[in-house]
Structure formats: structure tokens, C-alpha cells
Amino acid sequence: MTGWVKIAGLGPGNEDLVTPEVTAALAQATDIVGYIPYVARVAERPGLTLHASDNRVEIDRSQHALEMASDGKRVVVVSSGDPGVFAMASAVYEAVDNGPADWRNLDIQVLPGITAMLAAAARVGAPLGHDFCTINLSDNLKPWEIIENRLRLAAKADFAMAFYNPRAKSRPGKFERTLEILREECEPERLIIFARAVSRADEAIRVSTLGEATPEMADMQTMVIVGSSLTRTIDRDGDPIVYTPRFVAKAEG
Amino acid sequence: MTGWVKIAGLGPGNEDLVTPEVTAALAQATDIVGYIPYVARVAERPGLTLHASDNRVEIDRSQHALEMASDGKRVVVVSSGDPGVFAMASAVYEAVDNGPADWRNLDIQVLPGITAMLAAAARVGAPLGHDFCTINLSDNLKPWEIIENRLRLAAKADFAMAFYNPRAKSRPGKFERTLEILREECEPERLIIFARAVSRADEAIRVSTLGEATPEMADMQTMVIVGSSLTRTIDRDGDPIVYTPRFVAKAEG
Numbered sequence: 479m480t481g482w483v484k485i486a487g488l489g490p491g492n493e494d495l496v497t498p499e500v501t502a503a504l505a506q507a508t509d510i511v512g513y514i515p516y517v518a519r520v521a522e523r524p525g526l527t528l529h530a531s532d533n534r535v536e537i538d539r540s541q542h543a544l545e546m547a548s549d550g551k552r553v554v555v556v557s558s559g560d561p562g563v564f565a566m567a568s569a570v571y572e573a574v575d576n577g578p579a580d581w582r583n584l585d586i587q588v589l590p591g592i593t594a595m596l597a598a599a600a601r602v603g604a605p606l607g608h609d610f611c612t613i614n615l616s617d618n619l620k621p622w623e624i625i626e627n628r629l630r631l632a633a634k635a636d637f638a639m640a641f642y643n644p645r646a647k648s649r650p651g652k653f654e655r656t657l658e659i660l661r662e663e664c665e666p667e668r669l670i671i672f673a674r675a676v677s678r679a680d681e682a683i684r685v686s687t688l689g690e691a692t693p694e695m696a697d698m699q700t701m702v703i704v705g706s707s708l709t710r711t712i713d714r715d716g717d718p719i720v721y722t723p724r725f726v727a728k729a730e731g
Numbered sequence: 732m733t734g735w736v737k738i739a740g741l742g743p744g745n746e747d748l749v750t751p752e753v754t755a756a757l758a759q760a761t762d763i764v765g766y767i768p769y770v771a772r773v774a775e776r777p778g779l780t781l782h783a784s785d786n787r788v789e790i791d792r793s794q795h796a797l798e799m800a801s802d803g804k805r806v807v808v809v810s811s812g813d814p815g816v817f818a819m820a821s822a823v824y825e826a827v828d829n830g831p832a833d834w835r836n837l838d839i840q841v842l843p844g845i846t847a848m849l850a851a852a853a854r855v856g857a858p859l860g861h862d863f864c865t866i867n868l869s870d871n872l873k874p875w876e877i878i879e880n881r882l883r884l885a886a887k888a889d890f891a892m893a894f895y896n897p898r899a900k901s902r903p904g905k906f907e908r909t910l911e912i913l914r915e916e917c918e919p920e921r922l923i924i925f926a927r928a929v930s931r932a933d934e935a936i937r938v939s940t941l942g943e944a945t946p947e948m949a950d951m952q953t954m955v956i957v958g959s960s961l962t963r964t965i966d967r968d969g970d971p972i973v974y975t976p977r978f979v980a981k982a983e984g
Binding site for chain 1 (some may be wrong): 818824839843852853854861866976977
């Protein structure tokens with residue numbers, strides 16, 4: 479049997495957002511590898527072994543998947559959202575890059591999924607309908623100075639911004655600092671969206687402004703989207719629509 | 732009958748990348764609205780009316796969809812990729828914002844899809860595995876100066892970059908100018924990926940560098956991804972893997 483690794487995106491949580499390509503890969507797999515809550519989304523069946531592991535062991539998990547594929551297993555590495563956005567695809571390729579030479583010619587594929595920022599954007603309207611940037615706010619993975627520099631340049635470029643991993647107990651004060659930097663660079667009316675557990679039963683979405691936002695509005699389950707200077711709301715019964723127009727008037731350039 | 736509008740993402744082309752949520756919406760619809768090649772992806776059936784329109788009539792198309800929903804129709808507005816990324820979601824909300832007040836309380840939903848940059852990234856590895864930005868290179872929608880400023884700031888921030896609509900006959904020389912700006916800001920070894928017709932039968936992907944890239948490597952069907960300074964290749968039999976590591980060493984900060 480020829481083994482393979484498919485690094486699959488399960489989307490933000492709702493099963494209606496899992497692509498048929500991913501569903502087919504799960505059905506063909508002999509082994510599923512991933513973080514505990516994502517592996518828990520895969521139904522058990524005869525012939526399928528589930529290997530759930532804790533957070534922060536992405537390289538161990540990747541090596542395990544590659545070893546099993548070398549032994550002829552059909553391995554799906556599961557990520558939430560899209561595996562290429564702050565998830566398992568880079569980790570698996572880091573393991574390939576630093577692993578035995580024969581891993582390079584394994585059959586490895588990335589199966590895209592609905593990433594959290596696009597699911598969150600869809601729920602409120604179209605805040606990412608113009609140019610935007612995507613930043614992982616965790617400084618576990620890079621120096622804080624890089625994050626601060628990127629935030630300031632992104633504001634100067636007038637990008638809308640999508641933030642993954644905005645806040646964690648292990649990084650006290652950092653999201654507060656993010657809001658401070660944004661307040662230095664942008665006007666207080668700038669829109670900011672806190673989208674928690676998008677597409678899941680406990681989904682909670684809040685539309686605020688930089689002037690009124692507080693750090694407690696985000697946790698590790700929250701996707702944060704900051705609008706550009708042109709992002710606007712449409713008031714209606716219930717929650718407002720938030721969208722960024724496609725056009726920038728030529729006179730404003 | 733209560734009408735609604737669902738703005739649905741059909742993904743990059745392969746039917747295996749259409750979410751079940753979108754498939755269900757298409758099955759419930761009375762009317763499909765969209766650009767000719769996207770409407771052509773929806774199967775005809777009794778009770779379903781297809782309204783295909785030409786490019787660049789996004790607001791007319793949106794108004795038509797909203798009018799039909801007001802009349803009780805179940806309307807799906809189809810986009811390729813994700814409707815929230817340089818597609819129909821912003822156009823529909825622009826029409827709502829500038830339309831009659833009762834359109835604001837219509838049942839309008841955005842159904843996310845697999846956007847081209849994530850499908851393209853998946854095909855080559857994980858080039859968007861660290862912080863990145865997403866820019867529409869068309870200056871039909873904004874002054875060219877804004878694009879040039881964003882390119883320079885994005886390079887200074889060391890974002891990977893994903894470009895939609897890189898090149899068109901109506902914008903001669905502009906993609907050439909984009910490459911020039913990037914060469915001024917980045918080293919010649921910087922990786923650049925040209926991904927045409929991703930997930931379709933005529934898919935063609937090319938991995939190059941800023942030093943070697945030429946404007947002819949892109950057309951309107953091409954997604955262009957430029958790596959960050961840390962994006963690297965893994966050589967193997969066949970095309971190389973391209974990925975951006977998750978980590979930036981603290982000493983480099």
C-alpha cells in the first residue's frame with residue numbers, strides 16, 4: 479500500500495462548511511492525527527485509528543504523520559479552518575525540511591478549508607471586501623517587536639486587518655497593547671469586530687469601535703477583524719451589517 | 732413566501748471544493764444571479780431561473796437580486812472563490828446601503844467559499860503559513876498610488892503577499908510596475924508563485940523568483956503569491972514545495 483499525508487482543513491466548526499474533498503479524505507484514511515478537539519470532530523469507524531495530541535506539539539505530530547505515511551498508512555492531519563493559515567501545513571513542511579531525505583518525495587497534499595477570518599467576515603457582512611492583512615498576534619512564534627511593526631505598517635497602508643490568536647493567559651497585556659497601538663494609528667471610530675466560535679452553537683459576535691473596545695472582548699477562541707478607514711456599517715433591526723466598499727474614489731488618492 | 736439573498740462562494744473551480752452549505756442553498760434557490768462563467772457552474776432544473784450577466788455590472792446584478800428577494804424569491808448570488816474577497820458580497824451591501832430602506836431588513840447571508848489564494852497556497856505547500864496580506868492589483872477600483880504605497884509598506888512589514896487580478900489588457904504595464912516596485916523593496920531571490928486556474932483541468936503552477944519573473948507569467952486567471960523574506964523551498968523530484976515557517980527566531984527581532 480502506498481502511504482500519503484493529507485493536511486486537511488475542517489473549517490470553523492459547522493459540518494456544513496467541510497468540503498467534499500476533505501470528507502472523502504477522511505473516509506479513505508487509516509490514521510487521523512491532530513489536536514484533541516479537532517480529532518474529536520472525526521467519527522470513529524473500524525480500520526481508522528485516531529491519534530489525538532495536545533497543543534504545542536505540532537512538530538512531533540507532523541513527524542508521526544510522516545513516519546506513518548512512510549510505512550504505507552493513509553494519514554489525514556486535521557486542522558481547524560484552513561491548514562495553510564497559522565495551522566498544520568507549515569508545521570508538516572518544517573518537519574519534512576528537517577527530516578530524512580525520503581520524506582521529500584512522499585505524497586503530501588494540503589486540502590484547503592474555510593478559514594476563521596472568512597467565516598467571521600461572512601457573518602457580519604463583508605469587512606474584508608477590499609485589501610487586507612492577516613496577522614497571528616501570538617508572540618510565542620515571533621518577537622513582539624515584529625508584531626508591533628506590522629500593526630503600525632498595516633495601519634499606514636490602510637489595510638483591514640484580521641487577527642488570529644488575539645489573546646491568551648500566557649501573554650498577559652499583549653492584546654491590550656495591540657489595541658493601544660491601533661488607537662495611536664487609527665481614529666477612535668474605526669470599526670472592530672469580535673467573532674467568537676463562528677458557525678458553532680455558542681457563536682457570539684460583537685461589533686465595536688477602537689474607542690470603545692476593551693481587551694476582555696477577545697479570548698483565544700475569538701477572531702478579531704479591524705476595518706480599514708473606509709469600512710462602514712449599515713444600521714437595521716438587530717445587528718448592523720459591516721462592509722468595506724470595493725471602490726476608493728480616485729480623488730482621494 | 733419569504734424571500735432571501737444568499738451570496739455564495741463556489742470555490743476556485745473544482746466541485747469537490749464547494750461546501751455543503753452552498754450546495755444546499757443552490758438546491759433551495761428559485762433564482763441564480765452572477766457573472767456568466769459562474770452561473771454556468773449551476774445545473775439547470777425545473778423551478779430555477781438562471782440570470783447570467785456580464786462582468787463589471789456588479790451593482791445592477793446586486794439590485795436585481797435584492798428586488799427579487801423583496802418579491803419573495805430565494806436568490807443565490809454566485810461568486811467564484813469566497814464572496815467576501817474581491818467578489819460579490821461588498822457589491823450587494825453597497826447596493827443595500829444605497830437602496831430603499833426596506834432592503835436593510837431583508838434576509839441576506841454570505842456563505843463562505845475556498846478563496847483562490849488559499850487554494851493556490853495549498854497546491855504549492857504553505858507559503859501563507861505566517862503573516863500575509865491580500866491585495867487586489869486592479870486600479871479600476873482605486874488609484875494606482877494606493878496600490879504602490881501598499882506594496883511598499885507590505886514589503887517593509889515583511890508580509891507574504893497574495894495578489895488578485897494581477898494583470899489585464901485594460902491595465903497595460905501595471906503588473907510590470909508591480910514587479911519593479913517589489914524588486915526595489917525585496918531581494919532578487921524572493922520567491923514568487925504564479926498559480927493559474929487552480930483546481931481546474933487546465934491548472935498551471937510556476938515557482939519563480941523576483942529576479943527571474945516576467946509580467947507574461949501572469950494573466951487575469953492567475954493568482955500571484957510573493958513570499959516573505961523567510962519563505963523557502965524544499966527541493967524534491969518534480970516541483971519544489973514552497974512554505975513559510977511559523978517561527979521567526981527571537982534573536983532576529
